[in-house]
Amino acid sequence: MPPKSIAVIIVAAGKGERAGADGNAEPKQYRAIAGTPVLARTIAGFLAHDRITYVLPVIHADHADRYDALGLENARLMQPVHGGATRQASVLEGLKILAPLRPDRVLIQDAARPFVSPDLIERVLAGLDRHDGALPTLPVTDTIKRSLDGELVATTEDRRQLFAAQTPQGFRFGQIFSAHMRAGNVRREFTDDAEIAEWAGLRVAMVEGDRNNIKITHPEDFIRAERILMADQGFETRIGTGYDVHPFAAGDAVWLCGVKIPHTAKLQGHSDADVALHALTDAILGAIGEGDIGTHFPPSDMQWKGAASTVFLRHAGELVKERRGRIVNLDVTIVAEAPRIASHVPAMCAAIAETLGISAERVAVKATTNEKLGFIGREEGIVSMASASVEVPRTD
Template sequence: MEQELSGTIGIVVVAAGRGERAGASVEGPKQYRRIGGKPVIWHTLKRFRDWPKSGPIVAVIHPDDRALFDTAVADLGDSHELVVVTGGATRQESVLNGLRALQGRSVDHVMIQDGVRPFVDAGLLDRIATELASGKAAVLPALPVADTIKRGDKTGVVTGTVPRKDLYAAQTPQCFHYETILKAHDRAATDQVSDFTDDASIAEWAGIPVHLVEGSIDNVKLTVQRDIAMADEKLKGSALPDVRTGNGYDVHQLEAGDGVALCGVFIPHDQKLKGHSDADVALHALTDALLATCGAGDIGDHFPPSDMQWKGAPSRIFLEHAAKIVRDAGGTIMNADISLIAEAPKVGPHRQAMREKLAEILEISLDRCSVKATTNETIGFVGRREGIAAIATATVVFRGKD
């Protein structure tokens, strides 16, 4: 049975570097470049904020980057305490500053994470927590080296092949008993030993056994511009589309007349629909369906019956208005479906013309417009030919929404 980790896990996210290998950008150092619409550092911090076992989080940033950082995390939320400290001249100094910022916060363990590893996942964090719960003072996520490793000289000539057995590629977060790694870092600073490439190296130097745990192939460090571009594509490809569906219902009475307007098509008939406008029950229902996809109220909010300018107006005006509201909000109309419920007139002979009219008004292709009809089997007011009802459904995809 797996042990549960007791105590608080502090998080130190190191993001004070300049990232020269990623190239220059108006967005700033690579931790502030946008992937999937958000800065890299935002994604990294959110992974830890979403992990239930996280305690206080320390972000270590460059002294020149405070404005960039504040903008990057403005909408991150406040589910965990976030402490911001400035880094030093080296990564080692920056980590020590972050560790010291956790003093007095009742932290038992600490995870030290690169700010440019935005794909760390909860499964990896849980595996590390399990190892820490077993009493290990240092845990290093790593993956076995899969590529053949060559040794070369300064001229670029291969001088040998390095056996890859027992070789591992280290990742972060590297995790430790808090007081233990803090003492090791303090000692390294006091002794002015500064040639360490990661925190596990300091632990090894201090005589702390470092235990391996399976890393994650997705937990990559973004180093060069290509890494950032690929991360952006990955997040864009995995983002859930913002697809919304709206429903509308309308009904109008029938009275003596010479025909009805349905889906923008006039059909000769011995009755007409009673209403303030042309009473096109189908377009009214579809107007409400479209407005529903962006929370824009209903047809009565935009075209109140009390307003005389709409008396006898063609209902396509209402539908065009709703379609514009959707497009202005960033929506793309994908589909429109109308079901008419009437005993008469017969809709079948006019269905194609109705679909063509919808396609014209909504500026979408004909195959995205559907019109169906059914009777009410002589039941109720529809069955008694006292009125016609319509049910409409619209599907809209919104761009740039979370």
């Protein structure tokens, strides 16, 4: 007989600091992989399974705004609960919230494993048909050495008896809830829920894991995750270019790449006349076949008069995300005799990166003069050129 209900706890209460070693301060569960945040991917993987009744995220108390920004809505998705100081405490908080619903079974999943598959979920649930608990595992293929001091090898382990544990780990709800409540009174920190189940005397079965069910822990794991997506979905790279020119008018500053730079004039245009962001927006739109900036923001529309060009750039970035794509890199060249650009380049790269939600390492801004030739040489205006490299799912 099938279970009455199956609940899922998504453990997302950590700060994700190890994954931020590349300079990105965003907690790993809220960083994007191919345009979609890790936590959103993890939750979606369970909501896509029709046997799941409830999905409960357990988040850090300081991350409420980040979670709300995901914009997730589903009748089976419960309001998030705040976690505790440890993973074990966070899981217990989730179990307490689920207790009044009396689910038959519960799956406990790390938020940082965004590639859970329907087949993996089914294997865990099947394991629960015969045992108190079930967890996906992979055989250890490396030779494992034990050391007592971290310097000298003491012994070699028998890898035939070693397996790497993954999540989701599944249990009969009442049994694991009771085990967690008792474990909370023990002066010992358990590494995962299966260890708590083992300590409580429950029989936990191993089921076949999934090589792609990786845990995002370190910065390089994001690169690996994107490679997995590309292999699964079949991505292709598209290139777009943009060009724009604006004349000078009376004023005291120019906007370039989202940065206001003092000058003896301003750039003339319907919006803030940020010639660099206009070219860059066109480059991104071109890469995904979405026309140009005038198609989306016609100059005849007065609502865009004086508008910040970051609005246009952000819109182009959102269109990339809607196609489940990602921006690989952006390159902007500004051609002007004045003002001098070099000292503003770091701020420009940061402004573009923040607007699009990407790493500043993916953005390049360069400046050159026109060697006093033509209208640029006469300081009558500024030209900007841009290129964008975008990966999107293959459609043919």
